[in-house]
Amino acid sequence: MTNATTPRHDTKNPLTCCPRCYKAELLGRAMRSPIFRYDKVDADERPLSYAVYHGAQHVATLSRRGASGPTAYEVRVVAPGGEQELVAGSLRDARALAEETYTVEL
Numbered sequence: 001m002t003n004a005t006t007p008r009h010d011t012k013n014p015l016t017c018c019p020r021c022y023k024a025e026l027l028g029r030a031m032r033s034p035i036f037r038y039d040k041v042d043a044d045e046r047p048l049s050y051a052v053y054h055g056a057q058h059v060a061t062l063s064r065r066g067a068s069g070p071t072a073y074e075v076r077v078v079a080p081g082g083e084q085e086l087v088a089g090s091l092r093d094a095r096a097l098a099e100e101t102y103t104v105e106l
């Protein structure tokens with residue numbers, strides 16, 4: 001196949017297909033208010049962590065740090081250009097930050 005005018009888009013995995021599909025998918029999600037799922041990560045050597053999923057896609061990781069305060073939680077959001085590292089003062093803030101960043105990020 002060398003026909004460049006009919007590119008095939010991976011509609012089952014739009015986030016990893018191409019920037020155009022990624023953007024379109026996020027726009028669609030923003031309108032439908034994406035539902036996120038949280039899985040507690042069981043790992044002895046790591047602090048309390050939650051993996052954030054949108055559908056089957058792992059989109060962020062929330063980790064409790066040692067100290068409390070405005071940086072008590074580390075928020076890593078998976079983005080096409082690389083991971084974004086953010087901090088939050090509470091689990092609630094960390095979740096809101098992750099969802100917001102994932103939804104608008106490009």
Ligand SMILES: [Zn+2]
Nearest residue numbers: 009017018021
């Ligand atoms: Zn595409």
